[in-house]
Amino acid sequence: MKRATFRLAGVLAASSLALAACGSDDGESDEAGSSEASGDGVTIGIKFDQPGLGLKSGEDYSGMDVDTAIAVAEELGYSEDQITWKESPSAQRETLLETGQVDMIFATYSITDERKEKVQFAGPYFVAGQDLLVSADSDIASLDDLDGKLLCSVTGSTSAQNVKDEIPGVQLQEYGTYSECVSQLANGTIDALTTDDTILAGYAAQDQYSGQLKVVGAPFSEEMYGVGLPKDSEQCVEINEIVAGFWEDGTMETIIEDNLGAADYTANPDLNPPADMGGHCG
């Protein structure tokens, strides 16, 4: 009886320790986030798994969003080693900003009215569009050619559902991530993959797929990528001016060319430089 009690107490103690460890972990990162926010560094949220846009490989970060973020931070007076990168998956972006865990977000963050209720956006610094990625020898040239074809996207993606609503003959394959779609596309089992053209170009520009895939280049939506900022941030207007400057002096073109050039991707000239810069603050 006594031994059993002791054992029970031991288990309880061990599990409470384990729980406490979890708790303090969270607390630490929270604290780190907020102290950096007010201190002399800057915490920027990016995607860690999006080749060509925001990719973490080892301790290196690369991609269009990363380079834009570094350039903007530099104009704001932060050097590159003062930047703390933080992963910001799509579903967590508003929360990260609202709780002050990041100071700004560059993560293919489309400006929408629902999101503007919770955060404010500087920019847009880039306008992308939903497009199709197909194999290099494919004869798919527009949305209408998709009839009877196999289209790939990720589970819960509205963009793919929109295509399916428009062209009922298309069959939709859904995976957990785009990487699986791209690998099936390279196999030739899937005919097309749909999402923002920048993301598609990022995959097409990867070394292992060089020359195998192409972006169709007939975007059928407008995605305005903004810089996500907390509601109480006062940098919104300043960042607008910085980004507008980047389009004037060619910095943006260089960044796009550096990261997505391997896929022959250039910014859509009808939409870029973004027309209604600003107006998403506050």
Next chain:
Amino acid sequence: MLELIEQFNVLNAFWVTIKLAFFSAILALILGTIMAIFRLSPVGVLQRFGAAYVTIFRNTPLTLIILLCSLGLWGQLGFEPASRDSDTFIVDLNFRLAIIGLAVYHAAFVCEAIRSGVNTIPLGQAEASRSLGLGFLQGLREIILPQAFRGAITPLGNVLIALIKNTTVAVAIGVTEAAYALRNMMEFRPDVFLLNFLVIAIGFVILTLPTGLFISWASQKWVVRR
């Protein structure tokens, strides 16, 4: 809650879950029984083959097996257990590939459950069947397996319950089952965060609780009294 169930076709999703579980359970039972026979057989090669099967598939994550069915079997090897001309080609294909993956994985557990059932049979029974002149397969069919299945009802039932819950992994290749509904609910109705989980959890309890009760009842009813 009802509105949520209607909006995301939760009932359809659970129907797919039930179908997935049903077909893969039957396939897993057949495949697992064959593997158990291999492991019990007097032929060394078959024994080792059965043991290797169990070791490999019991120790491979299910997500990996299911993804391999889609990316490997279909993507690389071009195995298409569905008709390209069909309007529901992708849906059928993913459903069948998921059944293959689930069956192959759970067959390893079925095999071990049946072996544990065989262990409940006194050695004298096998010796008696041999002394009556029955061969290995005859003895297996008439004496060993009928008793082994009755002794293995509880572990087989545990595998079935695990299988029902494991069908959620099929969302990795886009099968529209319960976990798929949950993912859509989380994407489009994050405002009712907890309710989403509750709906899916209740659905699974409705499936697994009666299964568990039936198994306890069945194992009592058909137990071999010695």
